[in-house]
Amino acid sequence: MLRRDVFNLLFNKRQPAEIAQLPDPVLVTPGYLAVDQMAVYHQEWESLSIPSILMPGMLTQYAFTIIMGLQQMTACLEIGIKDDQAAFKPIHLGLDHGRLFIGAIKDDRVLNNDKLEDGITLILTVNPQPNGGSYAKLKALDKNGLTLSVIKSTTCRTADWAGSLKPSPNFNTFCLHGHQHQN
């Protein structure tokens, strides 16, 4: 009998309180990290072969990466386009006059124009988080692979990324890398 219960019985004339039994804690790997049984999804496009609308087989409920090449200061990727556009707004991200942006989050830094001549690479990585959230990081690299700027966002939910993609014609390379179901 607990010390508290003894005290209550002796001095407060109360019965020991019922202690609610909590279930034993069980450790499980969150679903969004369980990619062991998944196949790798990888697809690349160059220049004019980039479709205006993409319906990828990539599963956005798992971590994925999108790599975009460009030589412009403005280029936008719409991602998460769904049939019911009234209910679900796609996410807009990319470069706006030299500033990285993901939705309403905009970088303080402005990339130099002189980086454009040799091209810039944008890399988006999205990692699902507990409770349906997601952690998105968008970075810009120059032709030497030097990271020029990085922004991060946790405002989008994992479900927001699902759907088709509309890359800007300003991208000259486009690559999706993630997971898909095993065939």
Added chain:
Amino acid sequence: MNRREFVKNSSLTAAAITVFPEKSIFANTAAPKLKIAIIGVGLRGQNHLELLLKRDDVDLVAICDVDSRMLDEAKAYIRDSGKPSPKIFTGDNNAWKKMLQIKDLKAVLIATPWEWHKPMIIGAMEAGLKYIASEVVIGITLEDHWDVVRAAEKYEAQVMMLENVCYRRDVMAVLNMVRQGIFGEILHLQGGYQHDLRIVKFNDGVKPYGGGVEFNEKGFSEAHWRTNHSVHRNGDLYPTHGIGPVAQCVNINRGNRFLSLNSFSTKARSLHKYVVDNGGENHPNAKVNFRLGDIVTTTISCANGETIILQHDTNSPRPYSLGFRVQGTNGLWMDINTSIYIEGKSKPHTWDNAQAWLEKYDHPLWKKYGNHAQGAGHGGMDFFVVHAFVEAAKRGLPTPLDVYDAAAWSAITPLSEQSIELGNETIDFPDFTGGKWMSRAPVFALNDDY
């Protein structure tokens, strides 16, 4: 104090009892003597000069330096060696270009201030040389490193960064142990450059070490050029002594590569304090704003899942340490406590003194050349790194440390600066091999040759 004494007082050494090397180890060579020149015969260049003069398989055809005092010291070494006098190039900052036009010159060794390494390396390749040795580092910006790599690929030249710590005796013994699986699968490594260089960064303008708080135009030797980097830059400015050895343990550029990096730096206090303590608050250099954080810590991730931590500290009062740690699934080595632990061999939860392990796994190179390396700088390491370059050049073979190693190790500096600039962001590490890292095989110190 001269440079040799400064290094000896500061460094860990793995000295054995010395018998001065017999020159005959170099006598039986397949190729004619290697015609080599040196750009930069300052204090470090003079170490290399001494080593080359001791060899019978090289022809030192020329030396170049803009500092007349350093040239006079170099000439004295040459005179004392009894070797023929090389041509002397001096006068201005372009004298080295004229030197590179020497007919039949096959190799060049560069030991100049850091900012000159890239133009001289590329200049040597453009002049037709196929073997270029450069002191650490090989560039300042990331673009510099790509320029050197692209030039080496274009001209099909060998660029070897003289990262001597790869040849340190205990480091090579540990590499031997790694390759024999004693530590199991490698998980994590540490290294760095923690060397109190305050008396190097500041001097009286006459002696190379200490005696004042002058630098830049009024400083002598390294204080003339190196301290400026601490004024204007904040990052791991000297990563290669720490990263080179650990990179060999995990086959970077040969089945593995660096993936990403981030750096943190502390506040900058110690250099200003040194100036005030030694030169007074009213000394002009007390107004200098040193950007370099006293301690810079960098973490690197590798493609095969290893992590590496590097620490850089050239500003704080402290004994010398490169802070090595090599840790795997079976055990680890730490050089700071000269200890090793191997599961199943060591008493549980108890360190072994590393000495017995290091002697048992002494690398074949040291077993063969250990006595010959005595008298060479840095506990003998310098012998091995120069020997490797000369032997590769004589044989027309790839150098055991190549341009991709040089670029990957040296590029940590501009990348760490960028990470700090971006608020300690984790940033991507470029692949200088262009994908070749996946299929290249390890070549470093596989036997007792070089």
